[in-house]
Amino acid sequence: MRNTLSLLLFVCSAFSFSQQISSEKLTSFVNPFIGTGGHGHTYPGATMPFGMMQLSPDTRLDGWDGCSGYHYSDEYIYGFSHTHLSGTGVSDYGDVLLMPTNTVNFNNGADGKSGYRAHFSHENETASPGFYKVLLDDTNIEVELTVSKRSGIHQYTFPKNSKQIVILDLAHRDKVLSSEIKILSKTEITGHRHSDAWAKDQRLFFNIQFSRPYKKVTFLNDKTEGEMVKAAFEFDLSEVNELEIKAAISAVNEAGAKKNLEAEIGNKTFQQIKEEAETAWEKQLGKIEIETQNENQRTIFYTALYHTMIAPNLYxxxxxxxxxxxxxxxxxxxxxxxxxxxxxxxxxxxxxxxxxxxxxxxxxxxxxxxxxxxxxxxxxxxxxxxxxxxxxxxxxxxxxxxxxxxxxxxxxxxxxxxxxxxxxxxxDKLGLKSYKEFGFIPVEEESESVSKTLEYAYDDWTIAEMAKAMGKTEDYQIFSERAQYYKNVFDPETKFMRGRFRNTWFAPFDPYEVNFNYTEANSWQYSFYAPQDISGLINLMGGKTEFEKQLDKLFTAKQETSGRQQADITGLIGQYAHGNEPSHHMAYLYNFVNKPAKTQEKVHQILNEMYQNAPDGISGNEDCGQMSAWYVFSAMGFYPVTPVSNQYIIGTPLFEMATINLEDGKKFEISAENLSDTHKYIASATLNGKPLKRSFIKHSEIMAGGKLVFKMTDKPSKWATKDEEVPKTEITENLILPAPFISKGDVAFKNETEISLGIPISESEILYSLNNSDFRIYTKPFTISEETEFRTYASNGYGKESKILSTHFYKIDPNLSIKLETEYANQYNGGGENALIDGVHGAIDFRTGTWQGYHDTDLKATVDLGSKKGVQTVSINFLQDQRSWIFYPTEISCSVSENGTDFTNLPIQKIDAEKLSEETEIKTIEFEVDKNIQFIKISAKNFGDLPKGHLGYGGKAWLFVDEIEIK
Missing domain, CATH: 1.20.1050.60 (alpha-1,2-mannosidase)
Structure with missing residues (x-):
């Protein structure tokens, strides 16, 4: 629940800034503070449509919720920098920070001690497109900002008789590779800042011009030239309390920055630039006009439209x-x-x-x-x-x-x-080599294998569609076949998209579990992703009725996830996660199974619950306009479930009228009659005066201009529920056979294991081979009792065959057993209880599923050889990938016994695990035994609390362990 007082202050602030512009202007309905709270990661400062400069306050120096440099919950402003990212999940930018103050102090105050940062209140803060204003409480300095495309103006109003000092900080936020401040005159400086963050080698140049000459400059460490990162400029106390600073940036050189400043601002005043920015934004926002009596929804819409027009950025x-x-x-x-x-x-x-x-x-x-x-x-x-x-x-x-x-x-x-x-x-990178060879990405070959397989398949379909349009027949065949590879990660028994681990299904399986098989998601949130072939996906799930049931389960499932923490999974309705992009098309899938009323119901719910006129009014990262683009489309009444298909799936309109003003002068109008919060269902529709009975519209129909009219009702109707009236995306040419999978059988086994095979499509037969024998038709489960090389493929009997897949079955010494006294994480199970003695070694990438992971937990295990044997050495492997929170253990102990009761301790081995490293490494720890034993106890001490200097400081380390080898 939001804090009532902060919400009241926010509303007052929003009201304040909106009053600065005539209520008739669309810019007055933009609230740049939406998304600056919660996990929206937006910034409130001044920028132009798709502009190169984003001149905005910085209130946060690091952390995930500081990606844009600003968070609504903060109380201090460190300064005003010229570049910012809108809604990303990774930090960067915040370049060339300026801060007006009244003392020469190069400490930014992040340590809680006196510095140049200043307290501020949202009551004294306003923003609108192209403009930002705040009062710095500590110094009583008023700051106003406005911009052109590549340049901007700071306007500072100092209190009478106070010192007038401006700090230039080039060390602000990310790592500085190189920097320089050059003095050209008492009113002009230039320089550069090259930095390393998300962009490993960002090169930025600047030109800054003061409206009055400074009287004194102080450099950090008293440097006067060369590698300088901070400077303080002091101006004369005078009758004039205002100081104007014009600044421009360039990625080319200093001359380019100056040329940008002269061309865009020159001798123009702050007010002129502000008015030009407002005019530009008014024109932009006018591309879509809406009519509604709901002022909050109007503000949410135009702020969303505004957010779609911030990035990409001119460069x-x-x-x-x-x-x-x-x-x-x-x-x-x-x-x-x-x-x-x-x-x-x-x-x-x-x-x-x-x-x-x-x-x-x-x-x-x-x-x-x-x-x-x-x-x-x-x-x-x-x-x-x-x-x-x-x-x-x-x-x-x-x-x-x-x-x-x-x-x-x-x-x-x-x-x-x-x-x-x-x-x-x-x-051949990022799993594509396996994807091309097998028709899917195996878990053991690449992390996020399910998500990558699914998204590559969609991308390939778009290549196929473009090839078809260009008459490229061979390319069309290749990529339309690859577009069907999503079928290879569909498990018909569970009806979920799952990782294929050595051609078995990754197990144990929990669709709620967030693990390394999926990208920022779990199986619930990726199992409905095949937008290029929704008909094919429906068939895999057993037809429209079963598909609808599975969708119903998605929206009514418990709102919890298991496995690793994933901050991006937000905005949950059941397991539908609107705060992250993989879910964005799902509410519209009901249209494809003849149930458009369910789409209308869910879309209406999402529009009203997941977007608010408040700082935390976006349910997840804004992500450079995508979160807002969903709202813009859906509020108008339709959404592009399958980009490249040239069709938009109809949901439900939020406004009485929306008009798209097209670039060629045509208009496309969407109106809704009898619309209300309860009248969210479509009773009927017309397009250009003719009945529209289908639940989708075409891109060409929008671009031709015209009128789409919805008649609304308060109950689900039969509109667009016949088979010929529903949308369809399907692949009907160059059909493939999915590859068979091992539905039952242990890849590493003792004594024997029974193998069962399966395939998503029943109208094909499975063939298999053992140890390079001739292929035979699979008819029933069979048993193997020795190490085996297994191969399989599918055939339809008419010349169409799947990829041939191979799996090596390992036989574990049947006398060998292991008892784990501590619990591993299921998402990093390495293959189960026997993972540490199965003969399969972990790869350098922990995400490939061959390592066993322990979070904030020591490893304690006892190996039983079954009988006394002469043992020379015992070794065990550990992984270090500190960037992923995986540290070596600090110490490893081993003790051995003949009877399981009396153990002899071997010398403890220690690792200097605290040393921070960027390298991913595997270390083998070996113990000399040289005696007859039956039992071996292994203990590895987890690193525990992550050390200072690590990105995850304050969290707990992972311990990743693999094969225990006994020789």
């Missing part, structure tokens, strides 16, 4: 120069270069929204992505400031390009784009 100087992915300087006169593409998020709804209201800019986006391919060698996954971050999964630049092409947006080289798309898909 190019006024003269066309920009820094490319090779970190060299490039020139473009044909397109604007952009950065900050959060593609795993934004391909779903933000970029489809741009294909409607930002057609021309979409061409710039795609040309930017293609330029990054040319400069860096591959289409980016998550590009940031001329750096590949490699963040998230998939190659989702591909659907962005294909979606534009299929919608007729062609202001780019399509042949070049298609080759770049194929290039991304044909790599």
């Amino acid at each position: 190019q100087d006024v003269d066309g120069r920009y820094r490319g992915m090779d970190l060299e300087i490039h020139q473009s006169n044909d397109f604007e270069n952009y950065t900050v593409f959060s593609l795993w998020d934004t391909y779903r709804a933000a970029h489809p929204l741009y294909t409607i209201i930002e057609k021309e800019r979409t061409n710039h986006f795609i040309n930017s992505l293609l330029a990054k391919h040319d400069e860096g060698g591959i289409l980016p996954i998550w590009p940031l400031a001329a750096n590949y971050t490699g963040c998230m999964i998939g190659y989702h630049a591909v659907p962005v390009i294909a979606d534009a092409y299929l919608k007729g947006i062609r202001g780019f080289d399509a042949e070049k784009a298609f080759e770049a798309m194929k290039h991304s898909a044909m790599q």
